[in-house]
Amino acid sequence: MADNSDITSGIYKDTLLAGLWRENPVFRLLLGMCPTLAVTAAVKPAFTMGCCVIFVLVCSNIVVSLMRNLLKPHLRILMFTLTIATFVTIADLFLKAFQPAMSEALGPYVPLIIVNCIIICRAEACASKNGLVISIIDAVGMGIGFTMALCILASVREILATGAIFEIQILASQREGGWFVPWVAMSMPVGAFITLGLLLGLINFVTKKR
Amino acid sequence: MDTFNALLLGFISIVLINNLVFTKFLGICPYLGVSGRIDMAFGMGLAVTFVVTLSGTLTWLIDHLLLIGTPLEVTRYVCFILVIAGAVQLVEMYIRKFFPSLYDSFGIFLPLITTNCAILGLCLFINLWEIDSLLDAVVRSFGAGIGFTMAICIMAGIRENLNLADVPKCLKGAPITLITAGLLTLAFMGFAGMIR
Numbered sequence A: 001m002a003d004n005s006d007i008t009s010g011i012y013k014d015t016l017l018a019g020l021w022r023e024n025p026v027f028r029l030l031l032g033m034c035p036t037l038a039v040t041a042a043v044k045p046a047f048t049m050g051c052c053v054i055f056v057l058v059c060s061n062i063v064v065s066l067m068r069n070l071l072k073p074h075l076r077i078l079m080f081t082l083t084i085a086t087f088v089t090i091a092d093l094f095l096k097a098f099q100p101a102m103s104e105a106l107g108p109y110v111p112l113i114i115v116n117c118i119i120i121c122r123a124e125a126c127a128s129k130n131g132l133v134i135s136i137i138d139a140v141g142m143g144i145g146f147t148m149a150l151c152i153l154a155s156v157r158e159i160l161a162t163g164a165i166f167e168i169q170i171l172a173s174q175r176e177g178g179w180f181v182p183w184v185a186m187s188m189p190v191g192a193f194i195t196l197g198l199l200l201g202l203i204n205f206v207t208k209k210r
Numbered sequence B: 001m002d003t004f005n006a007l008l009l010g011f012i013s014i015v016l017i018n019n020l021v022f023t024k025f026l027g028i029c030p031y032l033g034v035s036g037r038i039d040m041a042f043g044m045g046l047a048v049t050f051v052v053t054l055s056g057t058l059t060w061l062i063d064h065l066l067l068i069g070t071p072l073e074v075t076r077y078v079c080f081i082l083v084i085a086g087a088v089q090l091v092e093m094y095i096r097k098f099f100p101s102l103y104d105s106f107g108i109f110l111p112l113i114t115t116n117c118a119i120l121g122l123c124l125f126i127n128l129w130e131i132d133s134l135l136d137a138v139v140r141s142f143g144a145g146i147g148f149t150m151a152i153c154i155m156a157g158i159r160e161n162l163n164l165a166d167v168p169k170c171l172k173g174a175p176i177t178l179i180t181a182g183l184l185t186l187a188f189m190g191f192a193g194m195i196r
Helices: A002-022 A033-038 A043-066 A073-098 A100-109 A111-115 A117-127 A132-162 A189-209 B002-017 B020-024 B028-033 B038-067 B071-098 B100-109 B111-115 B117-128 B134-162 B174-193
Strands: none
Touching: A002 A132, A033 A100, A033 A111, A033 A132, A033 A189, A033 B028, A043 A073, A043 A100, A043 A111, A043 A117, A043 A132, A073 A100, A073 A111, A073 A117, A073 B071, A073 B111, A100 A111, A100 B117, A111 A117, A111 B071, A111 B117, A117 A132, A132 A189, A189 B174, B002 B134, B002 B174, B020 B117, B020 B134, B020 B174, B028 B111, B028 B134, B028 B174, B038 B071, B038 B100, B038 B111, B038 B117, B038 B134, B071 B100, B071 B111, B071 B117, B111 B117, B117 B134, B134 B174
16 A cells, blocks of 8 residues: 555656656747747746646646546537636636736736647646546646746846846846846847747757756 | 728738737747648648638627627637637638648648637737727738738748758757747837838
């Protein structure tokens, strides 16, 4: 019995860690690119977005896992999207009510979580085949991995664009007597594409070497 | 004539200035995934154009006739995604029947149009920009499709040549594509001053 529980906890740990690095949705699977690029001009919206994704991912994985035996193959994707759309609506209304400024800043990218490939991918690849506990752990792992990737990208961009991280000024800009010249392009689409491209290249470089 | 001008401006603005791929980051997944060959990219672009025009129009109608001002407004996202899924199903059946070879080469990407952010994104933007005439909504949806087709074809053309280039090993594949896309957006920023 003891061995058995060891094996299960090993599987749980493995599932959790997979989302964090080995199968990191952004850096490894290249999923969910649209929000990754769009909301990472600063860390704060990126973090909010990550939290929304974690919420939706966990809830939809729970529901999909519970109804996995009732699903008909050809209606599967439709059921997934409807489930996800429901939870996204909840998250969106919640943000509108309690974080109106943030909701305004994120704009249509919160409802766009519906078509975020990560969530459908996890519903299809994990929750529709596994039990409740594994699905939840997988969702938490993937969600944290996604949030982490978003925050890394956002901090690189925010510090280059404004000299701040999480809206706390770190590098004094030239206007305030420092040496740092804000690099405005970083907060624009160009910065998003190129930073992510170079970051992926860096990760490839590091993992190949090992 | 004024209406015509306004429509034309709306069209140009969504094709060049507010291009969904380059400025709104929508539809990146197929943009990176399918754009290896120019003929496939063009076919994909046409399919997306059709779906986006259809669903942009339908969602505008649903939004204005059924949802706005009623408690049903909370179901907006669910309605939108249902309309899009239906439209994609229609296109899929049509292509399978009349262009079987194209259907085979698309593979998984065709049903994935449902989850193409460009389509839901456009429907949401039309709602956000508070476009209040049906014609305007139709023209903008069509323009969004054309803009997507243009972006994906440009990218496919570049990638066909990129295969012959000597790219550093760690940048091969997705990273170099993203960097190329970044440079393309830089070029498209030049259009930003054209209108307004």
